[in-house]
Amino acid sequence: xxxxxxxxxxxxxxxxxxxxxxxxxxxxxxxxxxxxxxxxxxxxxxxxxxxxxxxxxxxxxxxxxxxxxxxxxxxxxxxxxxxxxxxxxxxxxxxxxxxxxxxxxxxxxxxxxxxxxxxxxxxxxxxxxxxxxxxx
Ligand SMILES: [Zn+2]
Numbered sequence: 052x053x054x055x056x057x058x059x060x061x062x063x064x065x066x067x068x069x070x071x072x073x074x075x076x077x078x079x080x081x082x083x084x085x086x087x088x089x090x091x092x093x094x095x096x097x098x099x100x101x102x103x104x105x106x107x108x109x110x111x112x113x114x115x116x117x118x119x120x121x122x123x124x125x126x127x128x129x130x131x132x133x134x135x136x137x138x139x140x141x142x143x144x145x146x147x148x149x150x151x152x153x154x155x156x157x158x159x160x161x162x163x164x165x166x167x168x169x170x171x172x173x174x175x176x177x178x179x180x181x182x183x184x185x186x187x
Pocket of ligand 1: 055056059080084085086087
């Protein structure tokens with residue numbers, strides 16, 4: 052096989068996949084070269100063999116989008132729930148302490164709350180950062 056046939060067969064492959072047009076030069080060579088005729092015949096037959104594989108998978112992009120949205124919504128609701136629970140626990144603790152603890156120590160308790168509240172929020176904070184990382 053000479054280099055001209057090699058080049059032409061690459062062109063034939065392009066033509067076969069619809070990325071090139073059958074020019075007069077290609078047509079003339081094809082008419083007189085047995086090697087290239089056989090090659091052209093073979094890729095035409097290949098098309099028939101591969102035809103059953105040439106289909107678009109049945110994917111519903113709307114369904115995928117909806118599923119992703121549902122997941123996101125659920126996550127948001129869960130985060131809100133977590134936040135509300137932590138908030139309620141602190142409110143109840145403040146209420147209980149203000150009723151039961153000696154008012155002289157209430158100031159220290161408040162200090163303790165202000166210092167520890169940010170620490171208890173850290174898991175929510177890190178979860179949020181991790182989530183935003185994974186979304187790019
Ligand atoms: Zn040829």
